[in-house]
Amino acid sequence: MDFSLSEERKMLQETVARFFENNYKDINKRSKYLEMNDGFSRDFWKESANLGIISGLVSPNFGGLGGSGEDISIIFELIGKSLCIEPFLSSGLLSSTVLSSIENPKTELINQIVDGELLISFAHMEMNNRYEDHFVETKAFLENDNWKLNGSKSFVINGDSADKVIISARIDGEINDKNGIGLFLVDNNQIKNRSYNTIDGYRAAELNFENIEAELLCKNDLALECIIKTNSAGALALSAEAIGIMQVCFELTLDYLKTRKQFGKSIGAFQSIQHRMVDMMLEIEQVRSAVMLASSTFETNSSTRDKNVSAAKNLVGRVGKLIAEESIQLHGGIAMTWEYSVAHYAKRLIMIDHLMGDADYHRDRFKLLSLN
Amino acid sequence: MNFEYSEKEEKFRSEVREWLKETLPEYLSEKVKKYQRLTKEDYELFMNNLSQKGWLAWHWPEEYGGTGWNAIEKHIFEEEIVKASAPRIVPFGVNMLGPVLIEFGSEEQKNYYLPRILNNEDWWAQGYSEPGAGSDLASLKTTAVDKGDYYLVNGQKTWTTLGHHADKIFCLVKTDLNVKPQLGISFLLIDMDSPGVEVKPIITLDGEHEVNEVWFTNVKVPKKNLVGKENEGWTYAKYLLTFERTGIAGVPNSKSALNHLKMVSRKSMKNGKPLIEDPMFSSEVAELEIDLLAMEIFNLRTVSAAAEGKAPGMESSLLKIKGTLVRQKTTELLRKALGPQALPYLPEQFDEGWNEMPIGPEYAGPIAKQYFNMRKISIYGGSNEIQKNIVAKASFGL
Numbered sequence: 001m002d003f004s005l006s007e008e009r010k011m012l013q014e015t016v017a018r019f020f021e022n023n024y025k026d027i028n029k030r031s032k033y034l035e036m037n038d039g040f041s042r043d044f045w046k047e048s049a050n051l052g053i054i055s056g057l058v059s060p061n062f063g064g065l066g067g068s069g070e071d072i073s074i075i076f077e078l079i080g081k082s083l084c085i086e087p088f089l090s091s092g093l094l095s096s097t098v099l100s101s102i103e104n105p106k107t108e109l110i111n112q113i114v115d116g117e118l119l120i121s122f123a124h125m126e127m128n129n130r131y132e133d134h135f136v137e138t139k140a141f142l143e144n145d146n147w148k149l150n151g152s153k154s155f156v157i158n159g160d161s162a163d164k165v166i167i168s169a170r171i172d173g174e175i176n177d178k179n180g181i182g183l184f185l186v187d188n189n190q191i192k193n194r195s196y197n198t199i200d201g202y203r204a205a206e207l208n209f210e211n212i213e214a215e216l217l218c219k220n221d222l223a224l225e226c227i228i229k230t231n232s233a234g235a236l237a238l239s240a241e242a243i244g245i246m247q248v249c250f251e252l253t254l255d256y257l258k259t260r261k262q263f264g265k266s267i268g269a270f271q272s273i274q275h276r277m278v279d280m281m282l283e284i285e286q287v288r289s290a291v292m293l294a295s296s297t298f299e300t301n302s303s304t305r306d307k308n309v310s311a312a313k314n315l316v317g318r319v320g321k322l323i324a325e326e327s328i329q330l331h332g333g334i335a336m337t338w339e340y341s342v343a344h345y346a347k348r349l350i351m352i353d354h355l356m357g358d359a360d361y362h363r364d365r366f367k368l369l370s371l372n
Numbered sequence: 373m374n375f376e377y378s379e380k381e382e383k384f385r386s387e388v389r390e391w392l393k394e395t396l397p398e399y400l401s402e403k404v405k406k407y408q409r410l411t412k413e414d415y416e417l418f419m420n421n422l423s424q425k426g427w428l429a430w431h432w433p434e435e436y437g438g439t440g441w442n443a444i445e446k447h448i449f450e451e452e453i454v455k456a457s458a459p460r461i462v463p464f465g466v467n468m469l470g471p472v473l474i475e476f477g478s479e480e481q482k483n484y485y486l487p488r489i490l491n492n493e494d495w496w497a498q499g500y501s502e503p504g505a506g507s508d509l510a511s512l513k514t515t516a517v518d519k520g521d522y523y524l525v526n527g528q529k530t531w532t533t534l535g536h537h538a539d540k541i542f543c544l545v546k547t548d549l550n551v552k553p554q555l556g557i558s559f560l561l562i563d564m565d566s567p568g569v570e571v572k573p574i575i576t577l578d579g580e581h582e583v584n585e586v587w588f589t590n591v592k593v594p595k596k597n598l599v600g601k602e603n604e605g606w607t608y609a610k611y612l613l614t615f616e617r618t619g620i621a622g623v624p625n626s627k628s629a630l631n632h633l634k635m636v637s638r639k640s641m642k643n644g645k646p647l648i649e650d651p652m653f654s655s656e657v658a659e660l661e662i663d664l665l666a667m668e669i670f671n672l673r674t675v676s677a678a679a680e681g682k683a684p685g686m687e688s689s690l691l692k693i694k695g696t697l698v699r700q701k702t703t704e705l706l707r708k709a710l711g712p713q714a715l716p717y718l719p720e721q722f723d724e725g726w727n728e729m730p731i732g733p734e735y736a737g738p739i740a741k742q743y744f745n746m747r748k749i750s751i752y753g754g755s756n757e758i759q760k761n762i763v764a765k766a767s768f769g770l
Contacts, residue, residue: 001373001374001375001376001377001381001676002373003375003672003673003677004373005373054588083493095657133607181407194664236388257768257770258769258770265670266770268770271761271764274760274768274770275757275760277764278693278763278764278769281690281763281767282690282694286663286667287667288407288670289667289670289673290666292373293375293669294374296375297375308665311662315662315666318659335733345477362393363658363662364655366658366659366661366662367654367655367658
């Protein structure tokens with residue numbers, strides 16, 4: 001048994017931590033990045049690429065330097081600590097996972113993503129498919145041997161700035177059939193998009209398209225597998241991101257308890273508050289443990305992978321709510337302000353439960369994989 | 373990171389497992405599985421076997437006749453004992469007093485008591501809690517007055533687990549009433565057959581006799597039975613309480629309880645279907661399993677740090693809190709799973725050799741009783757609220 005990180009991973013951790021700290025020191029910088037054209041800083045993204053951080057999310061088999069569950073967790077925990085909004089999830093992880101999991105991997109495109117030259121967003125969610133991996137309404141059809149797509153995709157993170165988009169579409173069957181789904185690669189300039197900011201400070205877009213040209217990446221069993229794997233990768237990354245956020249929430253709250261005085265003493269001197277902090281600390285250790293398990297078994301067979309990822313994401317959903325709400329409550333009024341950072345951490349922590357499957361979704365998936 | 377056990381550790385596990393298979397009588401594991409009452413002889417049989425094997429003092433260093441196992445090996449040993457449905461190792465002599473004597477006892481005490489513990493000759497009890505001293509242990513009232521070559525002890529201890537079987541008891545007593553409570557406490561070893569010692573049973577809410585009151589009326593205790601120095605007992609008491617307890621989270625017990633819960637909820641029916649197929653109920657089971665899965669890794673992280681020589685600090689407290697909550701939740705869901713089958717209470721069902729028809733399925737008998745019994749675990753060993761105070765004080769700097 002070995003719970004420590006290898007030397008290479010420690011180095012990765014240090015490099016990424018230092019870089020994020022220097023670029024995301026205060027919450028105002030993040031707000032400025034969000035106000036930029038693309039909803040993030042292109043310079044920061046390019047520099048991340050130069051430092052090899054994006055490549056840390058990609059396996060050496062496809063030109064990356066990492067890509068294991070542990071690499072993903074290390075990088076995303078630090079993303080959480082800084083509340084970084086660059087397209088690490090959409091382009092760096094989700095799209096590169098799809099492109100590397102198909103029969104003929106698109107290594108060249110992956111390399112361009114890793115170099116920070118190309119952005120690809122993963123567009124699976126629709127207005128009404130909630131978190132389901134096989135509920136797909138968007139249609140794909142062949143016209144003179146060319147694939148065409150019709151429909152719309154929702155909540156596509158970085159869907160406005162992406163050069164290309166990976167779209168799930170139904171080739172055959174009913175709306176919720178497991179079979180008959182395809183994954184397609186599309187040039188984003190064909191698509192009308194409506195972009196907006198999410199409540200937790202990301203940029204997303206609604207994509208509407210009619211008879212646009214598409215390249216088939218994979219279909220049927222392989223496509224479904226690909227969607228499930230990509231969702232699991234995303235759920236793991238978000239779980240690790242949540243740890244970083246929870247840690248910051250806890251530290252900010254603890255600091256505040258020491259400085260804020262009421263009734264003539266620091267509010268941290270009250271036992272009722274101390275006990276709530278212990279509950280938070282304990283649950284954060286629980287989440288950390290679950291994420292360690294999920295990341296260390298990420299490369300095993302898919303049912304172990306998905307079971308452990310679901311355990312982690314379910315716990316993140318439950319504990320995330322506790323930490324976000326308690327951080328705000330224990331701060332009091334100051335946490336209700338836009339200006340103070342804890343509010344932004346709390347918002348992201350809550351909204352993580354709305355991405356890649358919430359606590360209920362993952363509890364049910366865990367149930368299927370574990371009870372039967 | 374790698375959560376697999378090494379080949380050496382797996383070999384150790386199968387050695388323990390094989391040994392238990394060979395030496396643990398089937399009637400005994402059956403009694404444990406059915407939650408039947410264990411006699412003094414049942415406990416002693418298992419502990420004598422361990423003693424002969426050289427595994428009884430599994431927490432002790434090798435030079436004192438212990439196993440010298442590291443934290444991971446201890447963890448494996450504990451897991452296998454639970455899996456085999458063996459009786460628990462009565463901890464008071466071997467796990468609690470032993471380490472205190474090794475650290476603070478005189479040569480004479482070590483030479484006399486340690487071999488007797490190793491050979492399972494004495495049954496020790498713990499004399500800490502008093503009617504007015506629970507979580508606030510230092511406020512204890514039992515006094516030991518210096519009478520030259522002996523102490524005269526007067527007072528009352530309570531919650532003395534299995535004290536009705538005990539030959540000896542280690543006690544915290546007041547030797548100085550004029551100082552801050554923590555500074556006037558001494559650590560005394562007392563023979564239970566001394567004149568003036570009286571044991572009275574306490575019947576707990578589940579109808580069982582496990583704990584006792586122990587009364588001391590003018591009991592003469594020889595001076596040589598003082599451990600360490602007079603008035604420094606609080607240090608030894610704390611050492612005993614924080615002594616490495618790898619098993620504090622009770623992961624193996626909760627895992628076996630969870631399996632039991634799954635079995636029961638497959639057999640219990642709701643609307644003609646197994647209860648486990650009810651989405652609400654199975655959701656509760658699933659989230660409990662997730663909590664336990666996370667806690668198992670949390671526990672292993674702590675165990676593996678301990679194996680590398682890092683003393684577990686607040687982790688022990690956090691694991692105690694979570695461990696007891698998870699364990700209690702399994703008993704709660706088991707109780708819920710039974711529905712009205714939880715109602716019948718046949719105390720005689722838990723006696724050895726009972727062979728009448730149970731009311732409802734046989735597994736239903738002990739479940740409600742066990743639920744009530746398990747309320748104790750978040751109270752004893754430093755209540756969960758005390759654990760939170762400890763963590764807050766040690767790590768928040770408030």
